[in-house]
Amino acid sequence: MEHHPLQSLINLIEFDRELIKIERVLDETQKRITQLQKEEAKIKVDHETAIQHVRDAKKIVHEHEVTMKDLDLREQAKKKLLEETDSQKVYETLKKEINFLKKSQYDHEKKLVQCWKELEAAQKTFDEQESKFKEKQESLQKKYAEEDATVQKLTADLNDLYKERVKKEKLVPQEWIQKYNMMRKQTDNPIVRVEYDSCSGCFAQLPPQSILDLKQKKLLQCNSCYRFIYLPEELEEEPITQKNE
Numbered sequence: 001m002e003h004h005p006l007q008s009l010i011n012l013i014e015f016d017r018e019l020i021k022i023e024r025v026l027d028e029t030q031k032r033i034t035q036l037q038k039e040e041a042k043i044k045v046d047h048e049t050a051i052q053h054v055r056d057a058k059k060i061v062h063e064h065e066v067t068m069k070d071l072d073l074r075e076q077a078k079k080k081l082l083e084e085t086d087s088q089k090v091y092e093t094l095k096k097e098i099n100f101l102k103k104s105q106y107d108h109e110k111k112l113v114q115c116w117k118e119l120e121a122a123q124k125t126f127d128e129q130e131s132k133f134k135e136k137q138e139s140l141q142k143k144y145a146e147e148d149a150t151v152q153k154l155t156a157d158l159n160d161l162y163k164e165r166v167k168k169e170k171l172v173p174q175e176w177i178q179k180y181n182m183m184r185k186q187t188d189n190p191i192v193r194v195e196y197d198s199c200s201g202c203f204a205q206l207p208p209q210s211i212l213d214l215k216q217k218k219l220l221q222c223n224s225c226y227r228f229i230y231l232p233e234e235l236e237e238e239p240i241t242q243k244n245e
């Protein structure tokens with residue numbers, strides 16, 4: 001059966017509608033992937049922060065322990081000197097210095113206890129977060145894998161459809177393709193039937209000449225909305241009265 005060129009255009013438009021649906025699904029899937037990647041990046045930052053807190057707390061504890069050890073060594077050295085001296089004056093000075101070191105040790109010990117508590121708290125936060133982090137990361141990666149598989153499949157499907165589209169486009173006169181390409185950016189139903197001598201897209205009445213031209217199989221656009229218009233009978237469609245749902 002010989003195809004009316006307009007039928008080829010209609011076929012192309014219908015084909016494009018399906019294509020656009022798939023492109024939208026692909027686009028939404030890719031947006032969800034971006035969201036998943038953002039979520040994963042965020043939980044990684046939180047996890048890194050918890051690790052860093054533990055590291056910092058350990059460092060502070062270590063510094064205090066080094067200071068404590070230093071104070072202890074200095075105290076022992078002074079005590080040794082104290083035992084060895086014969087001078088009352090030196091003895092008194094050393095005694096003062098030892099007392100000062102003891103006080104420093106006492107102060108530092110209090111600080112050290114506080115630092116240990118902070119380290120413990122940081123460690124507890126980290127431990128709690130650690131199990132949740134792994135769970136959450138696994139769940140995100142699982143979702144990511146699913147979405148990624150969808151992307152792969154849709155991309156492959158689309159590549160096939162684009163190839164098919166080239167064939168379909170060849171069946172339509174070039175001049176119509178150019179007009180269609182402009183129209184499709186503006187409306188998602190660029191081609192409509194003529195019903196009761198009116199454009200069924202915007203209901204504008206058509207001049208009798210247009211109806212005659214349509215019968216000559218010319219490609220016309222509605223003067224009011226610029227959609228392509230066609231006579232259903234020219235495409236051997238069912239009469240309008242029966243086509244109404």
Ligand SMILES: [Zn+2]
Nearest residue numbers: 199202222225
């Ligand atoms: Zn119109």
